[in-house]
Amino acid sequence: MATINPYQAYQQNSVMTASPQELTLMLYNGSLKFMKLAKKAMAENNFQEKNTNIIKAQNITQELRVTLDPDAEISKNMEQLYEYMYTRLIEANTKNDVAILEEVEGLMVELRDTWKQVMGMVKNG
Template sequence: MIPNKAYQAYQNNAVQTASGGELTLMLYNGCVKFIKRAMKDMEENNYENKNTNIQKAQRIIQELMVTLDPNVELSKQIMPLYDYMYRRLTEANTSNEIAYLEEVHEFVVEFRDTWKQVLQKAKHHEPKRSNG
């Protein structure tokens, strides 16, 4: 189990040293992962794991909602989408309708990919630091 502990330490360090933007990207990636797992669980009729993975995805959506700045206009536009995704995950969990998971998965992937582009552009426009 030593390699597992080393990986966990690496993951913890990655989270602790990440910027706010990188943390948001990690949240999107985690949400995608849990939705994919829930879809697989649903296909395999593993309802306990499906429930667990959907709840993990919902907690990530809640975290994304909490981190939105209500004073920013874009946040006011994103909040209803996050709310819709959260409710759709609930519906997927109660109805075992995989199409609902697929729909939320598409939204999250779109958010993640857009966020990744924002981070890349921001990194490109950072002022260069001098060493002297």
């Protein structure tokens, strides 16, 4: 009989019941989590762990990019920014460069914080 991890069940339920805005916030936070784990792995010279976590951050960046609304004017700029971040993540991974990873992390923090502000403004309408 399989045991159910309560934390995983909670996480899965959170994703299933989240609004599109909350899902975007979860993507931003997930990307930041994986970049932090990748930096830790870099410091420990754990290349497999670094690679795995940077690829997860890349996948999230791609997901953010493909979910942009093509009709929204800002989407063109956002697409370019996500593409830049994706490319820089590849560079950080291949060059094992923590400075590049921190650059992308800084951009992702700005996007996440801006998204949180927008969500707050919409909620308070």
